[in-house]
Amino acid sequence: KQEVTQIPAALSVPEGENLVLNCSFTDSAIYNLQWFRQDPGKGLTSLLLIQSSQREQTSGRLNASLDKSSGRSTLYIAASQPGDSATYLCAVIRQGGSEKLVFGKGTKLTVNP
Amino acid sequence: DGGITQSPKYLFRKEGQNVTLSCEQNLNHDAMYWYRQDPGQGLRLIYYSQIVNDFQKGDIAEGYSVSREKKESFPLTVTSAQKNPTAFYLCASNGGTNTEAFFGQGTRLTVV
Numbered sequence: 001k002q003e004v005t006q007i008p009a010a011l012s013v014p015e016g017e018n019l020v021l022n023c024s025f026t027d028s029a030i031y032n033l034q035w036f037r038q039d040p041g042k043g044l045t046s047l048l049l050i051q052s053s054q055r056e057q058t059s060g061r062l063n064a065s066l067d068k069s070s071g072r073s074t075l076y077i078a079a080s081q082p083g084d085s086a087t088y089l090c091a092v093i094r095q096g097g098s099e100k101l102v103f104g105k106g107t108k109l110t111v112n113p
Numbered sequence: 114d115g116g117i118t119q120s121p122k123y124l125f126r127k128e129g130q131n132v133t134l135s136c137e138q139n140l141n142h143d144a145m146y147w148y149r150q151d152p153g154q155g156l157r158l159i160y161y162s163q164i165v166n167d168f169q170k171g172d173i174a175e176g177y178s179v180s181r182e183k184k185e186s187f188p189l190t191v192t193s194a195q196k197n198p199t200a201f202y203l204c205a206s207n208g209g210t211n212t213e214a215f216f217g218q219g220t221r222l223t224v225v
Binding site for chain 1: 119146148153154155156158161171201203205207210211212213214215216217218219221
C-alpha cells in the first residue's frame with residue numbers, strides 16, 4: 001500500500017527566507033507526483049506536476065524535484081512571502097494499481113512579515 | 114473558464130437525512146474523485162470513477178454512494194448510515210495517470 005509522508009507538519013519562517021518542504025513515498029513505482037497548495041477553507045490549487053521520467057519542474061519561485069529511487073520529492077520556495085502562507089500537500093499516483101491519488105497530510109507553512 | 118464546480122459551498126444535514134453534494138467539471142476529464150478532509154487526518158478517498166458508468170470504492174466508502182451517468186458529473190450522496198458526516202468534502206478530476214489533477218472549492222457539511 002502506498003503511503004505518503006510530509007515533514008515537517010508545520011513550519012514558520014521569516015519573510016524572504018528560502019525553504020524546503022519534504023515529501024516521501026513508500027512505493028517508487030509511480031506515474032507522477034503533484035504538489036498542491038491549500039488555503040484555509042478552500043480547495044486545492046495545483047502547483048507543479050512531475051512525471052516519473054522527470055527530475056524536476058519549475059514555476060516562478062517554486063522548484064520541485066523528484067528522486068523516484070529513494071522515494072522522495074522536495075518543494076523549494078525561494079524568497080518566501082507572507083502570501084505563501086498555506087498548507088502544502090503532495091500526492092502520487094501509483095503504477096499498476098487503481099490509479100488513484102494518494103496524499104500526504106501536508107505541511108502548514110507560515111511566512112511572517 | 115474550464116474547471117470543477119462544487120455545490121453547495123455549505124450544507125447542513127439533520128440526523129437521519131440523506132444529502133447530495135454536486136460536482137461538475139468541464140475539463141473533459143475521464144477520472145473523477147471524492148475526498149473527505151478532517152482536521153489532522155489529511156485527505157481520505159471516498160469513491161473514484163475512471164470512466165462513465167463505472168466507479169470504485171475508496172478507503173472510506175461506507176455510508177456514501179455515488180453515480181457517474183455523465184462524464185462531466187459525479188454526485189456524492191451522504192446517507193444516514195454515515196455516522197460522522199461533518200467534514201469538508203473535495204471533488205477532483207484528471208485526464209489520466211500522467212495528467213494534472215484539479216480540485217473544486219469544496220463543500221462543508223455540518224450535521225445539525
